[in-house]
Amino acid sequence: MGMTISEKILASHSGREHVEPGEIVNAKVDLAMVHEMLGNAACTRAAPKCA
Amino acid sequence: MRIADIYEELELDRVWDPKRVVALIDHWVPAPSIDAAIVHATCRRFVEKYGIENWLDMREGICHVVLPEKGFVKPGDLVVGSDSHTTTYGALGAFATGMGATDMAIVLATGEIWFKVPSTIRFNVEGKLQPMVMGKDIILHIISEIGVEGASYKTMEFAGGTIKKLSMDARFTLCNMAIEAGGKTGIIEPDEKTLEWIKERVKQPFKPVFNDPDAEYEEVIDVDAAGLEPQVAKPPSPENSVPVSEVEGIKIDQAFIGSCTNGRLEDLRVAAKILNGREVAKMVRAIVIPASKEIYMKAMREGLIETFLKAGCVVCNSTCGPCIGAHLGLLAPGEVCISSSNRNFVGRMGSKDAKIYLASPATVAASAVTGEITDPRRFA
Numbered sequence: 406m407g408m409t410i411s412e413k414i415l416a417s418h419s420g421r422e423h424v425e426p427g428e429i430v431n432a433k434v435d436l437a438m439v440h441e442m443l444g445n446a447a448c449t450r451a452a453p454k455c456a
Numbered sequence: 457m458r459i460a461d462i463y464e465e466l467e468l469d470r471v472w473d474p475k476r477v478v479a480l481i482d483h484w485v486p487a488p489s490i491d492a493a494i495v496h497a498t499c500r501r502f503v504e505k506y507g508i509e510n511w512l513d514m515r516e517g518i519c520h521v522v523l524p525e526k527g528f529v530k531p532g533d534l535v536v537g538s539d540s541h542t543t544t545y546g547a548l549g550a551f552a553t554g555m556g557a558t559d560m561a562i563v564l565a566t567g568e569i570w571f572k573v574p575s576t577i578r579f580n581v582e583g584k585l586q587p588m589v590m591g592k593d594i595i596l597h598i599i600s601e602i603g604v605e606g607a608s609y610k611t612m613e614f615a616g617g618t619i620k621k622l623s624m625d626a627r628f629t630l631c632n633m634a635i636e637a638g639g640k641t642g643i644i645e646p647d648e649k650t651l652e653w654i655k656e657r658v659k660q661p662f663k664p665v666f667n668d669p670d671a672e673y674e675e676v677i678d679v680d681a682a683g684l685e686p687q688v689a690k691p692p693s694p695e696n697s698v699p700v701s702e703v704e705g706i707k708i709d710q711a712f713i714g715s716c717t718n719g720r721l722e723d724l725r726v727a728a729k730i731l732n733g734r735e736v737a738k739m740v741r742a743i744v745i746p747a748s749k750e751i752y753m754k755a756m757r758e759g760l761i762e763t764f765l766k767a768g769c770v771v772c773n774s775t776c777g778p779c780i781g782a783h784l785g786l787l788a789p790g791e792v793c794i795s796s797s798n799r800n801f802v803g804r805m806g807s808k809d810a811k812i813y814l815a816s817p818a819t820v821a822a823s824a825v826t827g828e829i830t831d832p833r834r835f836a
Contacts, residue, residue, distance in 0.1 A: 406672060407671040410611075430570065431569075434536050434567060434569065438480075438537035439564070440481055440519050441492075442459055442538035442560065443479055445495070
């Protein structure tokens with residue numbers, strides 16, 4: 406049975422020939438993007454942990 | 457907890473591949489508060505400590521516009537980001553999705569993450585769009601049809617003759633808002649337009665991925681684009697879209713054109729076309745935020761920024777700003793905003809007693825001129 410684009414990308418990044426919806430796979434990512442979520446929430450004026 | 461906190465708590469001590477991480481700040485830039493400044497300082501500290509190669513600070517603009525522009529995303533890629541609108545990159549034929557701080561910390565440390573393979577819903581969009589009807593109107597309409605949980609943990613694939621004709625800017629808008637229907641990602645199969653757009657941007661080799669002819673879809677939903685009116689999503693949910701004719705005449709206090717959803721060049725061009733030689737209504741404030749430096753500079757060269765300023769808009773640096781109620785235009789209780797952004801939840805752009813209507817940049821610009829929600833086809 407054929408795969409959609411999204412199934413194909415998850416298959417190729419988890420070393421699988423074929424995947425089906427609902428399966429759990431462990432995938433290697435090509436790229437990770439981080440914005441302000443990267444910082445320390447614990448370092449604020451209220452909790453100057455890292456000052 | 458943010459990623460750096462989780463790194464400390466889990467005693468993580470490495471980034472799996474500093475070349476494969478893009479870090480930037482875009483939500484609150486330049487820092488409007490001491491707390492934001494501290495978060496930014498801790499981002500920079502993390503970047504230095506782990507030697508992250510692609511650190512853009514606040515120089516380039518909003519992440520979901522910048523990453524494709526800078527060629528970081530290729531067709532066929534698997535991309536994860538610390539932001540729900542990471543789905544945007546699917547317009548290039550990538551699988552891209554947002555994750556929380558804990559999952560992102562694990563990705564940064566290992567380069568791996570688990571997924572449940574989503575099933576795919578295919579939206580076949582056919583018919584010629586009317587003038588002043590944009591990609592935003594298509595996606596608002598789809599979300600109103602299926603609801604905010606209509607595609608929960610599913611891939612939303614946009615296909616059909618209308619999508620083929622859409623600009624890349626409009627395609628990004630569609631995939632950007634897949635998350636507003638609960639989609640795990642939004643995807644558009646790459647075509648000549650995709651390859652042309654990335655030609656000057658992507659430096660590394662890549663292999664586009666296409667659907668198999670016998671691929672199985674959970675559902676195929678037909679969407680008629682020819683009969684589509686400009687859409688407006690009433691507060692407090694993106695699923696509350698109605699044709700603009702049903703809400704015309706509602707008075708507005710603020711108009712916002714920008715965000716990762718609709719701050720691209722095509723969006724600024726259509727807004728400028730409407731605002732050219734006209735003026736923002738006396739009791740309305742209009743805010744325009746080009747979504748990236750590249751877009752800002754192109755808009756400058758085309759004279760769009762001058763058009764906005766002459767019309768009475770303020771033009772701010774590239775940032776999420778008012779879309780998330782961070783800065784540059786919060787709403788007072790009782791105020792009404794029409795916005796080209798993606799979420800109209802209670803309190804999203806300031807006071808919980810303010811109301812937000814979502815629409816295309818054309819509808820926002822038309823409404824800014826008249827001071828009330830207005831069908832942009834009046835200005836076509």
